[in-house]
Amino acid sequence: MTAQILDGRALSTALQAGFADEITSAVATGLRPPGLAVIQVGEDPASSVYVANKRKTCEKIGMYSVSKDLKADISQAELNALVDEYNADPSIDGILVQLPLPAHLSAAEIIERIHPDKDVDGFHPENIGKLAIRQPALRPCTPFGVMKLLQTAKLDLYGMEAVVVGASNIVGRPMALELLLAGATVTITHRFTRDLEAHVRRADLLVVAAGKPGLVRGDWIKPGAIVVDVGIHRQEDGSLCGDVDFAAAAERAAWITPVPGGVGPMTIAMLMHNTVQSWRERVA
Ligand code: GUN
Numbered sequence: 217m218t219a220q221i222l223d224g225r226a227l228s229t230a231l232q233a234g235f236a237d238e239i240t241s242a243v244a245t246g247l248r249p250p251g252l253a254v255i256q257v258g259e260d261p262a263s264s265v266y267v268a269n270k271r272k273t274c275e276k277i278g279m280y281s282v283s284k285d286l287k288a289d290i291s292q293a294e295l296n297a298l299v300d301e302y303n304a305d306p307s308i309d310g311i312l313v314q315l316p317l318p319a320h321l322s323a324a325e326i327i328e329r330i331h332p333d334k335d336v337d338g339f340h341p342e343n344i345g346k347l348a349i350r351q352p353a354l355r356p357c358t359p360f361g362v363m364k365l366l367q368t369a370k371l372d373l374y375g376m377e378a379v380v381v382g383a384s385n386i387v388g389r390p391m392a393l394e395l396l397l398a399g400a401t402v403t404i405t406h407r408f409t410r411d412l413e414a415h416v417r418r419a420d421l422l423v424v425a426a427g428k429p430g431l432v433r434g435d436w437i438k439p440g441a442i443v444v445d446v447g448i449h450r451q452e453d454g455s456l457c458g459d460v461d462f463a464a465a466a467e468r469a470a471w472i473t474p475v476p477g478g479v480g481p482m483t484i485a486m487l488m489h490n491t492v493q494s495w496r497e498r499v500a
Contacts (some may be wrong), residue, residue, distance in 0.1 A: 218255075218466065218467060218468075218469075219443070219465070219466040219467075219468075219469040219470060219471055219472040220329075220364050220369075220470065220471050220472075221471075221472065221473075221474055222366070222369055222393075222444070222471055222472065222473045222474075223441075223474075223477065223478075224361070224365055224473060224476060224477060224478040224479055224480065224481045224482040225472075225476075225477040225478075225481045227365060227368055227481075227482065227485070227487035228361075228481035228482055228484060231274065231364075231485040231493060232276065232277050232485060232488060233326075233422075233471070233491065234244055235279075235488050235489070235492050236276070236277040236278055237491065239277060239278040239279060240256075240278055242456055242499070243278065244436045244443075247306060247499050248280070248499065249278055249279055249280045249495075250279045250280065250309050250310070250491050250492050250494070251279070251280040251281070251282070251305075251307045251308040251309050251310070251491075251495070252270075252274055252279055252280070252281045252282075252308070252309065252310040252311075252312065252487075252491045252496035253281070253282045253284070253302045253305075253308050253310065253311045253312065253418075254267055254270055254271055254274075254281060254283050254284070254312050254314070255295075255298065255299075255311065255314065256266070256283075256284070256285050256286065256314045256315045257283045257286045257287075257288060257290060257295065257310070257314070257317055257318060257321065258287070258288030258317075258318050258438070259288065259314070260316065263314045263315075263316075266314065267283075267314050269484055270312070270368070270484060270487060271283055273487075273488060274488070275486050277488060277492065279488065279492075282308070284298060284312065284326075286298075288318050289318075289320075289325065290321075290406065292318075292320075292321055292322060292325060295313075295321060295326060296325070296326065299311060299313070299326060299329045299330055300329070302318040302334070303329075303330065303331045303334060305412075305465055306349065306498075307421045307455065308334065309334060309336075309491055309494040309495040309498055310334055310335075310336030310361060310487075310490060310491040310494055310495075311330045311331075311334045311335070311336070311486070312336060312337055312417065313326050313327075313330070313337075313453065315386065321447075327339045327340055327341075328340060328341065330352070332352075332353070333494060333497070333498075334494060335354050335358060336354060336357075336487055336490040336491045336494060337354075337356065337487075337490075338353075338354045338355045338356035338357065338360070338390070338490065339356060339385065339386070340354075343355070343356075344385075344389075344390060344393075347393045347394070347397070348393050350397060352397070354490050354494065355390070355394070355486075355490070355495070356386065356390040357482075357483045357484075357486040357487045357490065358386065358387050358390075358425075358446060358479060358482070358483045358486075359387060359390045359391040360394065360486045360489075360490075361479060361482025361483050361485060361486040362391065362394070362423060362444050362446070362479060362482065363394050363398065364482060364486065365444075365473070365478075365479070365482055365483070366398075366421075366442070366444075369471060371420060371442060371471065371472065372443055373395065373398040373399055373400045373430070374398070374399035374400070375397075375399060375400070375401070376400045376401065376420040376421050377400070377403075377418055377419055377420045377421070378395045378400035378401065378403070378419065378420065378421040378423070379400055379402075379403045379405065379416060379418065379419035379421070379422050379423070380395070380403070380404045380405065380413050380423045380425070381405050381406075381412065381415075381422070381423070381424040381425065381426050381431070381459070382394050382405075382406065382424065382425035382426040382427070383404050383406040384425065387425035387446055388404060388406070388425050389404070389408070391423050391425065394406045395421070395423075400421060403418075403419075403430065412431075413433075413436050416436040416437070416438075417436055417438060418438065419430075419437075419441055420438065420440075421441065421442045421444070422437070422438075422442070422443050422444065423444045423446065424439055424443075424444070424445050424446060424447060424458070424460050425446035425447065425459070426447065426459050427447060427459070428447070428459055429447065429449040429451070429457050429458070429459065430457065430459070430460075430461050430467070431447075431459045431460070432459060432460040433461055433464065434460075434461045434462075434463065434464020434465040434466075434467060434468065434469070435464060437464075437465045437468040437469050438468070438481045439468050440469070441466075441468070441469050441470065441472045442469065442470060442471040442472075443465050443469045443471065443472040443473065444472075444473050444478070444479065445458035445459055445460040445462070445472070445478060446458075446459070446471050446474065446477050446479045447459030447475065448459070448475055448480060456474060456475055456476050458475035459476075460472075462474065462475065477480050
């Protein structure tokens with residue numbers, strides 16, 4: 217292997233230690249800790265793992281968290297009412313509704329219901345709009361975590377050919393906005409893209425968030441490229457893999473994120489970052 221590892225686990229741990237120190241000092245002076253409300257609807261197994269991790273991290277860094285596990289058949293009106301309650305709760309700085317939601321509920325409606333100042337996922341149209349016009353406020357956690365990882369490795373993206381694979385609201389689209397903000401020339405590919413391989417081959421920086429194990433072959437990677445893999449999949453033998461063939465890609469890339477231990481931990485770190493940011497503005 218020739219690529220250097222972008223170690224999201226180590227950076228996430230370091231960032232969390234910083235937040236823990238800040239919270240401990242603030243609480244010692246009599247301030248309330250940051251508060252995060254984490255809402256899960258139903259029992260999607262992957263969501264349960266993510267939500268448990270988020271709650272555990274809150275506890276570890278001294279953040280106040282409230283957890284709501286709602287039945288899959290809750291109505292939109294009931295879910296809206298719960299969000300309204302947290303919008304009005306002065307001990308809560310961030311509200312997160314884990315996605316995806318059951319089919320009878322509207323994610324768009326609930327995302328707009330969360331007050332933009334408490335939207336620590338950064339999904340509200342106001343926050344996405346601010347990112348698009350170069351005035352970022354609360355930024356989507358996964359793309360923001362990728363940027364933090366690249367900045368920490370001192371990788372300057374100005375002028376780079378960046379290719380994003382996947383155009384979801386949660387990762388691909390805001391990722392492209394972040395990369396544009398950082399001065400890259402950005403291409404977004406998606407399920408209707410005709411020749412994915414040709415786009416990947418041109419990429420100085422490749423971010424893959426397609427949700428398809430092994431979609432990107434190692435021999436597609438441009439020699440010396442930076443490869444960021446957002447995918448995470450459980451294989452039959454129980455191990456985890458990403459959307460990129462890691463072993464083969466690492467032979468050609470200059471930098472690469474591992475799965476696990478790359479982007480995943482950074483998403484949680486940036487959720488904590490956003491909640492602390494929201495709290496700072498509220499307690500100031
Ligand atoms: N589902 C997958 N990723 C995320 C995320 O970052 N936030 C929320 N709320 N749901 C998700």
